[in-house]
Amino acid sequence: MFVTSAFAQESAPAVEGGHAGTEGETHSGTGVPAEAHGMFPPFDPATFPSQLLWLAITFGLFYLFLKKVVMPRVGGIIDVRNDRITQDLDHAARLKGEADAAVAAYEQELAEAKTKANAIGQQANDAAKAEAEAARKKVEAALDQKLGEAEARISSIKANAMKEVGTIAEDTASAIVEALVGGKASKAEIAAAVKSVAR
Amino acid sequence: MAADKVDPIHQFNIVKLIPINIGGYDLSFTNSALFMVATVAVASAFLYLTTSSRSLVPTRLQSVAEMAYEFVGNMLRDAAGTQGMKFFPFVFSLFMFVLVANLLGLFPYFFTVTSHIIVTFGLAALVIGTVVVYGFMKHGLGFLKLFVPHGVPIYLLPLVVLIEVISFVSRPVSLSVRLFANMLAGHITLKVFSGFVVSLSALGTLGIAGSVLPLAMAVALTALELLVAFLQAYVFAVLTCMYLNDALHPGH
Numbered sequence: 001m002f003v004t005s006a007f008a009q010e011s012a013p014a015v016e017g018g019h020a021g022t023e024g025e026t027h028s029g030t031g032v033p034a035e036a037h038g039m040f041p042p043f044d045p046a047t048f049p050s051q052l053l054w055l056a057i058t059f060g061l062f063y064l065f066l067k068k069v070v071m072p073r074v075g076g077i078i079d080v081r082n083d084r085i086t087q088d089l090d091h092a093a094r095l096k097g098e099a100d101a102a103v104a105a106y107e108q109e110l111a112e113a114k115t116k117a118n119a120i121g122q123q124a125n126d127a128a129k130a131e132a133e134a135a136r137k138k139v140e141a142a143l144d145q146k147l148g149e150a151e152a153r154i155s156s157i158k159a160n161a162m163k164e165v166g167t168i169a170e171d172t173a174s175a176i177v178e179a180l181v182g183g184k185a186s187k188a189e190i191a192a193a194v195k196s197v198a199r
Numbered sequence: 200m201a202a203d204k205v206d207p208i209h210q211f212n213i214v215k216l217i218p219i220n221i222g223g224y225d226l227s228f229t230n231s232a233l234f235m236v237a238t239v240a241v242a243s244a245f246l247y248l249t250t251s252s253r254s255l256v257p258t259r260l261q262s263v264a265e266m267a268y269e270f271v272g273n274m275l276r277d278a279a280g281t282q283g284m285k286f287f288p289f290v291f292s293l294f295m296f297v298l299v300a301n302l303l304g305l306f307p308y309f310f311t312v313t314s315h316i317i318v319t320f321g322l323a324a325l326v327i328g329t330v331v332v333y334g335f336m337k338h339g340l341g342f343l344k345l346f347v348p349h350g351v352p353i354y355l356l357p358l359v360v361l362i363e364v365i366s367f368v369s370r371p372v373s374l375s376v377r378l379f380a381n382m383l384a385g386h387i388t389l390k391v392f393s394g395f396v397v398s399l400s401a402l403g404t405l406g407i408a409g410s411v412l413p414l415a416m417a418v419a420l421t422a423l424e425l426l427v428a429f430l431q432a433y434v435f436a437v438l439t440c441m442y443l444n445d446a447l448h449p450g451h
Contacts, residue, residue: 041211042315042383047231049224051213054232055321062239062296067288070246074268077253077261084255 169194207390211314211383231318234303234310242299267295271436278440279447286443289329293322294436301382301428305421313431314382316375323375326439334446345449374438381431385424392417 041047170190177185217228246267249260257265271291275283297313304311312318334342346363347356395413399406 041208041213042317042379044213046225047213047229047315048317050219050226050229051231051315051317052321053226054228054235055318058232058235058239059292059296059322059325062243063288063292065239065243066246066292066295070243070250071268071288071291073250073253074246074265077250077257078265078269080253081255 166191166194169197207387207394210310210386210390213315230310231312231315234300234312235318238296238300238303238312241303242295245299246295267291274437275440275443278437279444282447283440283443286329290436290439290443293326293439294432297322297378297435298429298432301432302425304382304386305424305428311382311386313378314386316379319375319379320371322378322435323371326374326442327371330442330446333443334449337446338449342446342449345445349450370438370442374435378431378435381427385420385427389417389420389424392420 170187173190173194174185174187177183177190214230215227216230216233219226219228245260246264249258249264252258252261254261268291271294272284272287275287275290279286300312303309304314331342334345338344346360346367348359348363351359392413396410396417399410399413402409
């Protein structure tokens with residue numbers, strides 16, 4: 001076959017026939033193609049024991065190494081990182097909670113201060129109003145009093161004036177009578193006449 | 200000798216580096232074993248060194264290691280629930296082993312461990328063996344309920360059970376052949392197109408001009424193979440998770 005002849009050329013004194021079972025012994029030199037069967041190499045059963053043995057050895061060691069050394073390490077790295085991330089997230093959440101609480105407290109204080117300010121303002125306003133009212137009342141009372149006094153004075157003056165009107169009229173009448181008639185009228189007559197006219 | 204250079208099968212040859220023969224079995228340290236060791240060494244060193252600083256804020260490489268870890272962890276948790284997490288080291292080692300083996304195989308002149316069916320079958324048998332052993336240990340004979348789905352009419356039951364048994368038995372085969380065939384086919388195709396480049400360039404100026412086409416193809420295929428390397432490791436791990444779920448919850 002094709003493969004076989006190629007091999008035969010490479011490994012010069014290759015035995016063409018009779019190398020079915022005693023392959024290992026015939027080619028003991030290194031670097032010499034061992035399986036010069038007329039066979040597709042992956043299907044050559046003569047290589048099976050060696051490949052299986054070395055597969056078992058290498059894969060077994062690989063499995064042990066990964067299981068004992070590599071995987072705990074990589075798993076540890078990932079766990080530590082995840083823990084760290086959870087921790088950081090918790091920390092962030094806690095800080096956020098604190099910030100929220102601070103904002104809420106601030107807002108509450110602000111609201112309280114506002115109501116207090118309003119109350120103080122209201123109080124001041126009321127006090128000012130009351131004061132103004134009292135002042136106004138005082139002024140009004142004073143004015144009323146003055147008005148009363150003035151009215152009383154006016155009425156007394158008026159009364160006096162009225163009282164004097166009769167006397168003046170009597171004097172005037174007696175003077176007129178004296179000038180017109182030339183005689184003197186009695187005081188009583190004149191008073192009666194004035195009274196009847198004033199009526 | 201040109202034919203030897205472009206032989207696409209040559210890359211799958213097993214070469215003995217240190218011959219060992221015990222009890223009539225050939226257990227030599229071969230190039231395949233060397234690359235298994237390399238796979239394990241590269242994967243272990245990567246996971247170990249990138250995480251050695253244990254940074255809280257990961258470096259790029261550390262986050263790659265962490266991503267792989269969490270990726271497989273989520274995959275397993277989704278498929279098999281929290282109970283399945285006891286298999287996390289197993290699934291993670293499988294995923295990393297297959298992934299790194301696939302990726303290493305993409306380097307020119309490197310041997311691809313997963314292109315040998317006995318290797319993929321060994322891994323698949325390990326998975327199914329774990330499922331069977333754990334299933335019987337955990338549920339005893341109740342594990343056999345896996346083959347008897349709920350709500351099936353009694354007259355259909357024998358047929359359904361037969362189908363379930365066949366599907367269960369074919370699992371290690373499909374699991375191993377899928378990975379093996381993907382890697383094998385991809386590497387053969389790559390080699391064939393790269394071989395065209397070599398053969399054409401040998402034909403002179405016109406040949407060199409003509410070899411641009413297969414070269415572009417080889418580049419594109421390399422990108423595709425990179426995708427396949429990831430994808431097959433993922434598929435292998437996902438199917439492992441689903442089979443482990445059967446071991447944990449056989450009643451569906």
